[in-house]
Structures are given as C-alpha cells and as structure tokens.
Amino acid sequence: MKKKFAFILMGKDYFEKDNATFKTENCxxxxxxxxxxxxxxxxxxxxxxxxxxxxxxxxxxxxxxxEKIIELTDNKVAVGYVVHDPKQDDLFMKFFGN
Structure with missing residues (x-):
C-alpha cells in the first residue's frame, strides 16, 4: 500500500483547480x-x-x-506546520503583507 502525504497551502486567490498530485512507486x-x-x-x-x-x-x-487539525483527525494523522526563523520576520511581512 502506498503512503499518502498532503501539504495544504492557504491563500485568498486559490481555487480547487490549483491542486496537484504526485505519484511514485511508494507514495x-x-x-x-x-x-x-x-x-x-x-x-x-x-x-x-x-x-x-x-x-x-x-x-x-x-x-x-x-492543533485543531490534530483534534479533527482524532490524533490519527501526523500533522506538521511550517515555521521560519524569526530573524526573517521582516522579509516574510514584506512578502506576504499587503
């Protein structure tokens, strides 16, 4: 059985068509x-x-x-979230800010 992994991106300009699936022999x-x-x-x-x-x-x-996602999955799915080095906060605010 293939392992299944997902990455979720959030943005106001995305639509359901903006998804992708990659398949390998094992994943x-x-x-x-x-x-x-x-x-x-x-x-x-x-x-x-x-x-x-x-x-x-x-x-x-x-x-x-x-943590809410962990609750939704009854702690049966491994859940991670992306973080960045706080030294780059200004760059992230500049890029993602209005």
Missing part, C-alpha cells in the same frame, strides 16, 4: 489549496477519509490551528 503526495481555515478543516477530513497518513500545513496555520 502519493497531494498539494491542496484552500481559501480559508474552514475550507482547510473540511479538506483535512476528506484527506483523513482518503487514508492520508501525514499532513503538513503552511505557516498561516500556526501551532494553534495545527
């Missing part, structure tokens, strides 16, 4: 896009049902929302 990787936390939580439940064993979320989620 299926899903790149999923969502426009809100509510969409993300719904997608997480779909991914859990599909047998995804690990989900990584973008930095917009942070620790608290990653």
């Amino acid at each position: 299926v990787t899903y790149i999923c896009t969502v426009r809100s936390f509510e969409e993300a939580y719904k997608k997480v439940l779909e991914l859990k049902e599909e047998g995804v064993g690990a989900i990584e979320v973008c930095g917009a989620f942070g620790k608290e929302r990653a």
Whole structure:
C-alpha cells in the first residue's frame, strides 16, 4: 500500500483547480489549496477519509490551528506546520503583507 502525504497551502486567490498530485512507486503526495481555515478543516477530513497518513500545513496555520487539525483527525494523522526563523520576520511581512 502506498503512503499518502498532503501539504495544504492557504491563500485568498486559490481555487480547487490549483491542486496537484504526485505519484511514485511508494507514495502519493497531494498539494491542496484552500481559501480559508474552514475550507482547510473540511479538506483535512476528506484527506483523513482518503487514508492520508501525514499532513503538513503552511505557516498561516500556526501551532494553534495545527492543533485543531490534530483534534479533527482524532490524533490519527501526523500533522506538521511550517515555521521560519524569526530573524526573517521582516522579509516574510514584506512578502506576504499587503
């Protein structure tokens, strides 16, 4: 059985068509896009049902929302979230800010 992994990106300009799936001999990787936390939580439940064993979320989620995802999956899916070195906060604010 292939391992299934997903990465969830959130952004206001994404649509469901902005997704990708990569398949290798041993793994299926899903790149999923969502426009809100509510969409993300719904997608997480779909991914859990599909047998995804690990989900990584973008930095917009942070620790608290990653913990919410752990709860949604009944702590049965490995959940990680992206972080960056605080020394680069200004660069991230410049890039992602308005």
